[in-house]
Amino acid sequence: MDSIPTLELVTHGVAKGGDAVARDSEGRVVFVDGALPDERVLVEITETKKGFARGRVLEVLEPSAHRVDPLCAEVNNGCGGCDMQIATVxxxxxxxxxxxxxxxxxxxxxxxxxxxxxxxxxxxESGYRTNVRCVVVNARPGFRSRGSHDSVIVDGCDVAHPLIQDLLGSAGSKSAKFDGCTEVTLRVGAATGDRMVIASPNAKYLSVPDDVIVVGADELAEGKRAWIHEEVAGRTWRISAGSFFQTxxxxxxxxxxxxxxxxxxxxxxxxxxxxxxxxxxxxxxxxxxxxxxxxxxxxxxxxxxxxxxxxxxxxxxxxxxxxxxxxxxxxxxxxxxxxxxxxxxxxxxxxxxxxxxxxxxxxxxxxxxxxxxxxxxxxxxxxxxxxxxxxxxxxxxxxxxxxxxx
Ligand SMILES: C[S@@+](CC[C@H](N)C(=O)[O-])C[C@H]1O[C@@H](n2cnc3c(N)ncnc32)[C@H](O)[C@@H]1O
The missing domain is CATH 3.40.50.150 (Vaccinia Virus protein VP39)
Structure with a gap:
């Protein structure tokens, strides 16, 4: 069996996407997932390209002074939603x-x-997102795990607005389940209390609390409209399922x-x-x-x-x-x-x-x-x-x- 290639590296910078940057002994750039700048880390190489490589941290040997334990339990369960929880805000x-x-x-x-x-x-830094897209596995919502297409089923999400937290938590309860869905988008109006679930591929079998507006991706494709309202800058905004609004x-x-x-x-x-x-x-x-x-x-x-x-x-x-x-x-x-x-x-x-x-x-x-x-x-x-x-x-x-x- 091939052994996993590992390297001990000292990181010196940060790249877009949050990876730390290091150089191996041949001077090749290595982007390191799970590391901060100025750390000594043991790294598993996951991808090698002509001019650079990618890896993920197996062990932090000398941590950055700015490293902290992630606040959200789901990060340690592998959730890839928040890639910077390892550093102070x-x-x-x-x-x-x-x-x-x-x-x-x-x-x-x-x-x-x-x-x-x-x-x-x-x-x-917490409770802020009023728009969250989740994968659904066995009627439970989750997020993509870090560095892979696997999913991590979550019991909550620290950065989600409480109105969304409630939907994430309630999805595992008897009263609310995302049955028949592979993906759901949860959108809420923080000021109005409006809540909406956009369900893919359809919303036929899903059950959520009575106040929640539900629409299937199939219905949207056929021209159905559904929206929530939000208040920002002294005005009320209608936001439809297919429209962008800031998160x-x-x-x-x-x-x-x-x-x-x-x-x-x-x-x-x-x-x-x-x-x-x-x-x-x-x-x-x-x-x-x-x-x-x-x-x-x-x-x-x-x-x-x-x-x-x-x-x-x-x-x-x-x-x-x-x-x-x-x-x-x-x-x-x-x-x-x-x-x-x-x-x-x-x-x-x-x-x-x-x-x-x-x-x-x-x-x-x-x-x-x-x-x-x-x-x-x-x-x-x-x-x-x-x-x-x-x-x-x-x-x-x-x-x-x-x-x-x-
Ligand atoms: C980041 S959002 C900004 C929307 C708005 N400024 C706001 O803050 O709510 C980008 C918007 O550009 C629209 N869009 C994307 N590509 C476009 C294009 N090529 N021409 C015109 N609009 C486009 C999208 O539909 C989306 O509404």
């Missing part, structure tokens, strides 16, 4: 700042002396505050684009009354919600892909793309607006860095970056960046 944030800064330098090619110092916005309402509020700050003061009768507008969160909150706001969003469900959510405002809602929309001159562009970021075509559309200010909300450090590089080639200089720590206990980064014409 402050250190998690420091590591995320480093990941973003490194990416901007390495991928975005922003010279070190032109890199703004990142500011951070902190938010509570936590206090995080949505923090993003609204940061985006508004980054926009600054616009001339009267300014024109603003809110690209990748979702259900209208920024279009409905961050602009002055006399600004003409045009929101662009491709998703049909989100556009339908936005038309309801922004009905009292004079916002123009355009259903289109950003890449194929026809830009006009603008005073500011706000863009909040999905994980893959803007890319070359969307950056070209933005540049065609001649907007002197672009505010980019980004949920991926590598996409942010690539987009910062693309914007720099169109004459936009990176002024400010704020890490809004929407996802404590995980390595996910969320940033609000302001670019101005250089």
């Amino acid at each position: 402050d250190h998690q944030r420091d590591l995320k700042v480093k990941v973003v800064t490194d990416a901007l330098e390495r991928i975005g090619k922003i010279p070190t002396d032109q890199l703004p110092t990142l500011s951070t916005v902190t938010l509570p 936590r309402p206090d995080g949505a509020q923090a993003l609204v505050d940061e985006v508004r700050k980054s926009i600054g003061v616009l001339p009267s009768d300014a024109r603003a684009f809110d690209l990748y507008g979702g259900v209208g969160l920024f279009a409905g909150t961050v602009f002055a009354d006399d600004t003409r706001v045009i929101m662009v969003e491709q998703n049909e469900s989100s556009v339908a919600d936005a038309r309801i959510n922004l009905a009292d405002l004079d916002t123009t809602i355009v259903r289109s892909k950003v890449e194929t929309w026809s830009p006009r001159r603008a005073d500011v562009v706000v863009a909040d793309p999905a994980r893959q970021g803007l890319g070359r075509n969307a950056v070209s559309r933005i540049a065609e607006t001649d907007a002197p200010v672009v505010v980019l909300v980004s949920c991926d450090a590598a996409s942010l860095a690539r987009d910062a590089g693309l914007l720099a080639r169109k004459g936009y200089q990176l002024d400010t970056v704020t890490l809004v720590d929407l996802f404590p206990m995980t390595s996910h980064t969320e940033t609000v960046s302001r670019f101005t014409v250089s």
Whole structure:
């Protein structure tokens, strides 16, 4: 039988995704799952590629001063949901700042002396998620285990909002079971108390408490609509099963505050684009009354919600892909793309607006860095970056960046 290749390594850095970075005796980079920077660890090599390898910690020989025992029992059971619970929350944030800064330098090619110092916005680290996707095994909800496609059935989830905790716990009880499901998405409105379960492949056999709105993926595919409501920034938001909304309402509020700050003061009768507008969160909150706001969003469900959510405002809602929309001159562009970021075509559309200010909300450090590089080639200089720590206990980064014409 082949023995498992193991190495003793000293880690020195952190990579996107939360893995620590080390070098083996031949100088090859090894990404180490379960380690923090500045640790001596025994590592099982799980994957070897031409220029690098991946491994996971078998034993921590000399721990980082920032290492702690995970708060959530499910992490020790193998749950892969929160990959940063092994570090103090402050250190998690420091590591995320480093990941973003490194990416901007390495991928975005922003010279070190032109890199703004990142500011951070902190938010509570438990009970925050109002949207959780679970795998289901034998009618019980769970999460993918760390580094594999196996599932870990959970009795709770520390980062889930109490309204979701209740559904996770109750799923194992007599009154609520996710029978017949392979996957469920649980969405709640923290302020309204609304709860919804989206069940795959269908909701035929599932039973949940009476207040919970239930819809099957099969019904959604046939055009059925189901939604909850949430309150953020003094407005009520209809959020349909097929629409994006930020994973936590206090995080949505923090993003609204940061985006508004980054926009600054616009001339009267300014024109603003809110690209990748979702259900209208920024279009409905961050602009002055006399600004003409045009929101662009491709998703049909989100556009339908936005038309309801922004009905009292004079916002123009355009259903289109950003890449194929026809830009006009603008005073500011706000863009909040999905994980893959803007890319070359969307950056070209933005540049065609001649907007002197672009505010980019980004949920991926590598996409942010690539987009910062693309914007720099169109004459936009990176002024400010704020890490809004929407996802404590995980390595996910969320940033609000302001670019101005250089
Ligand atoms: C990260 S969400 C942001 C939504 C909104 N800004 C918010 O904060 O709630 C990204 C949105 O972009 C939309 N989207 C994804 N790709 C798009 C594209 N190519 N063109 C236009 N919208 C797109 C998605 O449907 C989603 O609503």
